[in-house]
Amino acid sequence: MTTTINENRIFHLIQAAYNEAAVWEANDLLVTYRSQDRPFQALKLLELLDSNISRISNNSKIIAAWAYLKLGKIFQAKFWLERIFSDSNIECAWKHGLLAEIYKSEGTEGAKQSARDEVVTAIEYCGKERKKNPDNIAVKVMSRAYRQDKARIDIPVFDVKIYLPENADVKPFSLEK
Numbered sequence: 001m002t003t004t005i006n007e008n009r010i011f012h013l014i015q016a017a018y019n020e021a022a023v024w025e026a027n028d029l030l031v032t033y034r035s036q037d038r039p040f041q042a043l044k045l046l047e048l049l050d051s052n053i054s055r056i057s058n059n060s061k062i063i064a065a066w067a068y069l070k071l072g073k074i075f076q077a078k079f080w081l082e083r084i085f086s087d088s089n090i091e092c093a094w095k096h097g098l099l100a101e102i103y104k105s106e107g108t109e110g111a112k113q114s115a116r117d118e119v120v121t122a123i124e125y126c127g128k129e130r131k132k133n134p135d136n137i138a139v140k141v142m143s144r145a146y147r148q149d150k151a152r153i154d155i156p157v158f159d160v161k162i163y164l165p166e167n168a169d170v171k172p173f174s175l176e177k
Contacts, residue, residue: 003029003032003033003036003041006025006028006029006032007029007045007048009025010022010025010026010029010045010048010049011048013025014048014049014050014052019052019055020055022049022052023049023052023055023056026045026046026048026049026052026056026060027056027057027059027060029045030042030045030046030056030059030060030063030064031059031060031063033045033063033067034063034066034067039066039067039068039070039071040067040071042063042064042066042067043064043067043068043071046064046067058084058085058086058088058091059088059091061080061081061083061084062080062081062084062091062094062095062098064080065077065078065079065080065081065084065095065098066094066098068080069098069101069102069105074102074105074106077098077102078102081095081098081099081102089125089126089128089129089132090125090126090129090138090139090142092121092122092125093122093123093125093126093129093142093143093146094122094142096118096119096121096122096125097118097119097122097145097146097149099118100114100115100116100118100119100122100149101115103115103118104153112153115153116150116153116154119146119149119150119153120150122146123143123146123147123150126139126142126143126146127143130143
């Protein structure tokens with residue numbers, strides 16, 4: 001079925017008061033929207049759920065946070081991340097990875113260290129999952145992505161102080177005579 005048909009099914013399930021079935025199908029559709037990189041449609045689906053929104057799975061809450069973050073709505077992304085209580089190492093890793101993105105986007109003092117701490121936590125959760133499932137390719141890819149993110153955070157090139165003129169080793173080139 002297409003995503004449009006699934007949305008219509010969810011709408012009709014809600015109208016018929018089959019709320020559990022609507023939430024169950026919405027959880028699946030949110031995963032589809034995430035895999036297709038469609039944050040706006042994910043948020044539209046969450047609006048459709050209305051009062052049933054609190055019943056979505058932890059994975060769907062993470063997708064909600066991802067969608068809001070992807071659209072630059074930091075406050076709403078934090079709202080959803082604060083409501084995730086999971087025993088799944090993968091969900092916990094993703095949650096901390098998204099928190100790192102939020103800290104990086106804030107650009108406030110201490111945000112870089114907070115982002116680094118969250119990425120390290122995400123890496124630790126990936127490590128726990130890799131011990132349980134050493135052949136899981138998705139976890140290996142996720143872990144590699146977080147390690148690369150940590151390396152980018154650790155590179156001092158991104159420190160603003162380096163680019164200040166008073167810290168430059170060489171005078172800027174000028175075409176004026």
